[in-house]
Amino acid sequence: MKCQKCDKPATFHITELTGGKPQELHLCEEHARAYLTQSGGDPSSATSMAAALAQQMAQQMAVGQTVEELERLDQQACPFCGITFYEFRNQGRLGCPHDYVCFENHLKPLLINIHGESEHKGKTPKRCPGGSARRTELIRLRREMKDAVAAEEYERASQLRDEIRRIEATKKDA
Amino acid sequence: MNLDDLTRNSGEWLRGAGPESDIVISSRIRLARNLADFPFISRATDQDRVQIEAALKDSIFSIQEASELLYVDVEELEGVDRQFLVERQLISREHAEGEGARAVAIDQGERFSLMINEEDHLRIQVMQSGLDLANAWDRINRIDDLIEAKVTYAYHERFGYLTACPTNVGTGMRVSVMLHLPALVITRQIEKVFRSLQKISLAVRGLYGEGSQAMGDFYQISNQITLGRSEHDLVKQVGDIVPVIIEYERQARDFLVKESQEDLHDRVSRAYGILRTAQKISSEETMHLLSSVRMGVNLGLIPGLKIPTVNELFIHTQPAHLQKLSGVELDSTDRNIERARYLRRHLSREGEANGADQN
Numbered sequence: 001m002k003c004q005k006c007d008k009p010a011t012f013h014i015t016e017l018t019g020g021k022p023q024e025l026h027l028c029e030e031h032a033r034a035y036l037t038q039s040g041g042d043p044s045s046a047t048s049m050a051a052a053l054a055q056q057m058a059q060q061m062a063v064g065q066t067v068e069e070l071e072r073l074d075q076q077a078c079p080f081c082g083i084t085f086y087e088f089r090n091q092g093r094l095g096c097p098h099d100y101v102c103f104e105n106h107l108k109p110l111l112i113n114i115h116g117e118s119e120h121k122g123k124t125p126k127r128c129p130g131g132s133a134r135r136t137e138l139i140r141l142r143r144e145m146k147d148a149v150a151a152e153e154y155e156r157a158s159q160l161r162d163e164i165r166r167i168e169a170t171k172k173d174a
Numbered sequence: 175m176n177l178d179d180l181t182r183n184s185g186e187w188l189r190g191a192g193p194e195s196d197i198v199i200s201s202r203i204r205l206a207r208n209l210a211d212f213p214f215i216s217r218a219t220d221q222d223r224v225q226i227e228a229a230l231k232d233s234i235f236s237i238q239e240a241s242e243l244l245y246v247d248v249e250e251l252e253g254v255d256r257q258f259l260v261e262r263q264l265i266s267r268e269h270a271e272g273e274g275a276r277a278v279a280i281d282q283g284e285r286f287s288l289m290i291n292e293e294d295h296l297r298i299q300v301m302q303s304g305l306d307l308a309n310a311w312d313r314i315n316r317i318d319d320l321i322e323a324k325v326t327y328a329y330h331e332r333f334g335y336l337t338a339c340p341t342n343v344g345t346g347m348r349v350s351v352m353l354h355l356p357a358l359v360i361t362r363q364i365e366k367v368f369r370s371l372q373k374i375s376l377a378v379r380g381l382y383g384e385g386s387q388a389m390g391d392f393y394q395i396s397n398q399i400t401l402g403r404s405e406h407d408l409v410k411q412v413g414d415i416v417p418v419i420i421e422y423e424r425q426a427r428d429f430l431v432k433e434s435q436e437d438l439h440d441r442v443s444r445a446y447g448i449l450r451t452a453q454k455i456s457s458e459e460t461m462h463l464l465s466s467v468r469m470g471v472n473l474g475l476i477p478g479l480k481i482p483t484v485n486e487l488f489i490h491t492q493p494a495h496l497q498k499l500s501g502v503e504l505d506s507t508d509r510n511i512e513r514a515r516y517l518r519r520h521l522s523r524e525g526e527a528n529g530a531d532q533n
């Protein structure tokens with residue numbers, strides 16, 4: 001889908017609810033930012049995640065973060081799933097549970113923008129959360145194993161496979 | 175149990191029973207969950223998706239008798255069947271149109287569905303006819319506990335249940351109530367309701383419509399915020415506001431009855447008349463007219479017609495349902511003819527024996 005204002009791909013899909021009738025907008029990053037800053041940027045009206053993201057970025061730009069700093073942030077990648085912050089910004093979807101840990105500082109303002117809070121107050125799983133964190137390790141190991149196989153490093157691949165099996169076997173007492 | 179078994183009835187959410195069912199169609203809660211040891215869907219390989227599906231399928235079948243569950247491989251499904259599940263609100267449009275290994279498990283009474291490999295690894299959904307969020311929460315909480323006993327969910331002490339999109343993180347919960355609000359639409363008050371709901375960060379969406387366009391005056395109200403509040407608070411927030419909107423709708427209906435009884439009766443009767451006599455009719459027009467008829471039945475203007483019948487017509491006249499019921503593939507022109515035939519047959523059966531003549 002193309003941006004409604006230019007020929008670039010539309011990466012921000014905004015549902016504007018403040019006017020009389022709700023309105024769908026499909027915009028590229030640049031026009032999304034322009035749209036959100038001109039519409040006043042009331043945080044409570046930022047209903048979609050993309051809108052909140054674009055808004056947060058517009059704010060960061062406004063407080064004088066340089067282009068280089070934003071670029072550096074964009075290049076940060078999760079060691080587990082490999083997603084970069086730039087990819088997340090573009091897709092609006094995170095790559096794995098660990099992203100919440102490795103992008104924590106950048107996600108927090110976004111979460112506050114969306115939810116008005118950044119601390120969970122609801123249900124907790126009966127298993128200990130530590131077990132969940134340990135299992136995240138499997139994401140990285142499986143990815144490395146796949147890469148090792150692709151690179152024909154079979155010895156390393158088999159080491160990784162053993163490691164994966166060891167963690168998988170601890171499932172019940174997690 | 176297979177998909178065709180579902181076709182003949184209308185499922186839990188259109189049963190037309192439960193508290194406030196003249197205005198509240200259904201109450202629904204969904205939970206977004208992900209497995210701790212796999213990437214989210216956008217980064218998952220084909221193999222990851224297959225493994226996720228296998229793990230979740232196992233855990234689902236360990237909590238529910240297989241005979242009571244319809245497990246559908248969405249990837250393998252034909253287009254019309256996918257659309258059929260979307261129309262019944264058992265899967266999302268994204269799930270129907272997605273790619274790769276994905277599935278849905280549906281219970282016999284269509285009171286819950288479990289989507290695997292949608293935007294998150296698992297989306298649990300429960301439906302309840304009428305306004306009944308407390309029961310919906312009890313049920314979904316129990317299902318969630320049973321599944322969690324078998325798999326390890328991605329969970330963070332501070333951020334709660336982790337989801338692919340940060341808009342769902344925390345509780346991963348969406349509480350929604352679907353309302354039929356024709357009088358608020360006629361009296362042009364619906365936008366005022368929208369605006370006041372947005373101020374308290376609740377979302378309003380139309381049924382079936384692309385984006386927020388409402389078909390048949392059905393509106394779904396749901397929470398936007400998922401983080402920083404307990405599940406109980408989220409249920410309460412939506413549960414507290416719905417009676418207020420019901421009251422507005424009732425007042426608007428009273429106003430129409432008092433101030434323009436003839437106009438209202440005329441509108442309802444014409445709608446009923448067209449539905450009982452038309453030879454070709456689109457899905458949009460059907461929804462629009464059925465909405466007036468539904469309100470007319472609730473106001474006692476159409477004796478003999480029952481709400482569950484009207485509810486069923488809303489869904490049975492949708493494109494995929496129509497094709498499954500008639501047993502043949504139909505293009506949109508043929509669908510309009512078949513839809514009119516279906517409506518004539520079912521509405522005349524309810525009314526007089528011969529139908530379609532006098533009113």
